[in-house]
Amino acid sequence: MSDIELLIDKLIQFRDARDWEQFHNPKDLALAINVEAGELLEQFLWKSPEEANKEKVKEELADIFAFALLLAHKYELDVKQIILEKIAANDLKYPVDKAKGTAKKYDEL
């Protein structure tokens, strides 16, 4: 079993022990990701880019991963696969010779 499969397994066990699948519809999982992303963002508020507390960043990142894994599982998406596909797609959208050293969006390159 891969790392990602193992994590999803553990998350599902945790969820099912509490009978929480009833709350975990796709829309609320997307909400949960946003709530946790906002809590992550708060760690950087009014601060310079490197000044956040690593312990708190760790907590919020773990929450984001957890809900993102649960949402991927809900849609039967293969997490490894969709990320590799996205990298391949971005490879075409952001060709190295045009995108190198610039943060512009692909439609402005």
Added chain:
Amino acid sequence: MSDIELLIDKLIQFRDARDWEQFHNPKDLALAINVEAGELLEQFLWKSPEEANKEKVKEELADIFAFALLLAHKYELDVKQIILEKIAANDLKYPVDKAKGTAKKYDEL
């Protein structure tokens, strides 16, 4: 090499080929996660919980994972480890006998 390590490797290769590490400070990575989380959320806006377009959800989820992996890497966090730790912590925060079948936050249980 585990799945997660492989994905981080690929993301770093993609980033470095474009000389983008200069933009990828922790604060902007946290912003990026929020921007992508907002795009994920948009797929569910004005819709019933199950009505989102799976293809678009897949795209946005992949983006969230990508930036979350890059931020974890930036802080040298072991993704598998931090999620397992979080599950263990939530196991204590949400004891099965109190949390079963309710969506209340731990401080209201």
Added chain:
Amino acid sequence: MSDIELLIDKLIQFRDARDWEQFHNPKDLALAINVEAGELLEQFLWKSPEEANKEKVKEELADIFAFALLLAHKYELDVKQIILEKIAANDLKYPVDKAKGTAKKYDEL
């Protein structure tokens, strides 16, 4: 009629001409605010603090205000009143002598 009342009036007229009240439940209005807030944030991504495009910021801010006004209206909240009350509450939470010149949260002052 005050500025704020006039704006809410116009927003309600726009909504009702399209028969959109059926979609504007409180939860989806909160989602809409988050989606627009994410689009605002995108204007600042990978940029220094002052580098966003003012025209685009204007567009996203207008959207945030519009949905926030609609949500306030939904709950029959008096926008002026709730902001003045919040300022008064924050006046106590962040006493000038402790909060001056620091960005710490009230519970760390």
Added chain:
Amino acid sequence: MSDIELLIDKLIQFRDARDWEQFHNPKDLALAINVEAGELLEQFLWKSPEEANKEKVKEELADIFAFALLLAHKYELDVKQIILEKIAANDLKYPVDKAKGTAKKYDEL
């Protein structure tokens, strides 16, 4: 003085008494809006659309308005004007005869 001008005045007074303008660059104000939007969203998480606590919604909405007003002020935007302009623009983007009763985006109408 209009309601909106009065609110901005009060917010600036509050800010300046604490010497906080130094933290209030446009990027961090956009972050603050997102953090508060996430806290608003949390009130609706795992709940049916009407089930949020009105008192908490009120608090989070007030925070969103406060930071949105401060960001508008930072860019010298006339809040009333930009919302009226947005409504006018959306009037063209979402013609009543096409948009009536549907939640589709303008590019799918």
